[in-house]
Amino acid sequence: MTTVFDERFACHPADYVNYDTERLRQEFLVPTLFEADTVRITYTHVDRMIVGGVMPVAEEVKLETVDTLKADYFLERRELGVINVGGPGCVEVDGTVYEIGTKEALYVSRGSKEVKFSSNVKSSPAKFYINSTPAHRACPTRKVGQGDAQVIELGASETCNQRTLRKLLVSDVLETCQLQMGMTELAPGSVWNTMPCHTHSRRMEAYMYFNLPEDQAVCHFMGPPQQTRTIWMANEQAVISPTWSLHSGVGTSNYTFIWGMAGENLDYGDMDHVQPNELR
Ligand SMILES: O=C[C@H](O)[C@@H](O)CC(=O)C(=O)O
Ligand SMILES: [Zn+2]
Numbered sequence: 001m002t003t004v005f006d007e008r009f010a011c012h013p014a015d016y017v018n019y020d021t022e023r024l025r026q027e028f029l030v031p032t033l034f035e036a037d038t039v040r041i042t043y044t045h046v047d048r049m050i051v052g053g054v055m056p057v058a059e060e061v062k063l064e065t066v067d068t069l070k071a072d073y074f075l076e077r078r079e080l081g082v083i084n085v086g087g088p089g090c091v092e093v094d095g096t097v098y099e100i101g102t103k104e105a106l107y108v109s110r111g112s113k114e115v116k117f118s119s120n121v122k123s124s125p126a127k128f129y130i131n132s133t134p135a136h137r138a139c140p141t142r143k144v145g146q147g148d149a150q151v152i153e154l155g156a157s158e159t160c161n162q163r164t165l166r167k168l169l170v171s172d173v174l175e176t177c178q179l180q181m182g183m184t185e186l187a188p189g190s191v192w193n194t195m196p197c198h199t200h201s202r203r204m205e206a207y208m209y210f211n212l213p214e215d216q217a218v219c220h221f222m223g224p225p226q227q228t229r230t231i232w233m234a235n236e237q238a239v240i241s242p243t244w245s246l247h248s249g250v251g252t253s254n255y256t257f258i259w260g261m262a263g264e265n266l267d268y269g270d271m272d273h274v275q276p277n278e279l280r
Contacts, residue, residue, distance in 0.1 A: 001037045001059060005066045006030075008044040013224055013244045028222065029231055030238035033208070034086075034127045037061055041130075043068060044240050047178075047204040047262040050078075050132040051238050054117045056089065057125045063115040073113050079135035080108040080115065081169045081181040082128050083258050085210045085236070089126025092116040098143045100126070103183065105144040105168040107176060110135035127236070129208050131260035135177035144168045149182070161192035171266040180261045180268065185211075186254040193257060197248040197279075198271035199225065203263030205247050208238040212255035220249040226280040246274060 011027055019027065030042045033053025039061060041052035054061055065074045074080075082091055084100045091098045093112050100106055108115060119125040150172050155161030167173060169181040180203075184193060209218045212235040220231045222245045231239055233249070241247035243263065 001039070001061045003039045003041065003064050003066060004035070005068065006042045007068065008042060008240065010045045011242060013227070016223065016229075017227055019229075024229055024231055028240045029233065030240070033129065033236055033238060036125070039063060041066070046240055046242050048134050049204060049206060049260070049262045050130070051206045051240065051260070052130045054128040054130060055086065055125050056117045056119045057122055060116050060118045063117070074132070075108065075110055075112045075115065077110065077134055078132045079110050079139065079177050079179050080130060080132045081179050081260060082106040082108065082130050083168065083181060083183065084126050084128050085258070086119070086127030087124030088120045089128065090118045090120065091128070093141050100128070100143065101145070103146055105181065107139070107142050107144065107169050107174055109138045109141045110177070111138045112141060129258055131179060131181055131206060133177070133179045133262040137177060139175040139177060142174050144173060148173060155190065155192070157187065157189060159192070160190050161195050162187040162190040163193060167268065170268060176266070178262045178266070180266060181258065183256060183258050185256040186251070188254050190254055191251040192248070194248040196273055196275050197221070197225070197246045198273045199244065199246050200271050201243045202265050202270060203261045204243050205241040205259055205261045206238055207241065207247055207249070208236070208258045209233055209249070209255055210236050210257065212251060213253055216251065216253040218249045218251045218255060220247070222247060225274040225278060228279060
C-alpha cells in the first residue's frame with residue numbers, strides 16, 4: 001500500500017480574484033481521491049482539515065501518519081470521519097471491526113492508534129472518503145448508519161434543487177470535537193445544491209461529489225457572494241471551501257455529495273444566507 005500526501009495553504013479572498021482557471025484548481029480542487037490500495041490525503045491549512053480517500057482492493061490499507069503531522073500516529077491529535085461511497089467494507093479501529101456499508105459512516109476517536117480499511121468484495125471495492133480535523137479530546141468511536149441520520153428534505157423540483165440532506169456525523173447525532181459531516185442526494189431532474197446558498201465564516205467546508213455519471217460534470221461555485229468563480233468537477237472529486245467562500249453547485253445531471261465542516265462552532269444552522277438574485 002502507498003500513502004500519497006499533498007499540502008494546500010490558506011488563501012486571501014483579495015488574492016483569489018486574480019487566479020486563473022489552473023490556479024483555482026491547484027488551490028481548491030482535490031482531483032483524485034480513490035486509487036487502488038492507496039491512501040490519498042490532502043492537508044489544507046484552512047482549519048487544518050485533511051480530505052482524502054482510501055480504496056482497499058487487493059490488500060488491507062492502513063492509515064499511516066505522514067512526516068508533516070509530526071505525530072507518532074495519524075490520530076494522535078486528530079479525529080476522523082469516514083463515509084463509504086463504494087461497495088461494502090470494514091474499518092478496524094484498534095482491533096474492533098466495524099462493517100461499513102455503502103453510504104454508512106464511522107466516527108473515529110482521537111487517540112485511536114491503528115485504523116485499517118478493507119473491502120468485502122474485490123470486484124466492488126469500498127471507497128472510504130475521509131475528513132480529519134484537530135481534536136482536543138477523545139469522543140467515542142461510533143458507526144452511524146443511514147437509519148441513524150437526521151434527515152431534512154430541501155428545495156423543490158420547480159427550482160431544480162429538490163434534495164435529501166442526511167446529517168451523519170453531526171452534533172445532533174453524536175459527539176465530536178469540531179468535525180461535522182453529512183450527505184446530500186439530489187432528486188432525479190434536480191441539479192442545484194445549496195441554492196439559495198450561504199457562507200459561514202465560523203467554519204470552512206469541503207464538498208465531495210459522487211454518483212455523478214462519468215460523462216457528466218458539476219460546475220461548483222465558490223468565492224465571496226459578490227465575486228464568484230467556478231470550478232468544473234468530475235465524479236469523485238473534492239473541493240475546499242475557505243471560510244470566506246460560498247459553496248454551491250449545478251450538475252449536468254443529478255448526483256450526491258458529502259459535505260464536511262470544521263471550525264469554531266457545531267451549529268449547523270449558523271449560516272449567512274444569500275439569495276440567488278444577490279449573487280455576482
Ligand atoms: O453548511 C452546510 C452545507 O453547506 C451543506 O450541508 C448544504 C447542503 O448540503 C445543501 O444545501 O444541499
Ligand atoms: Zn455550508
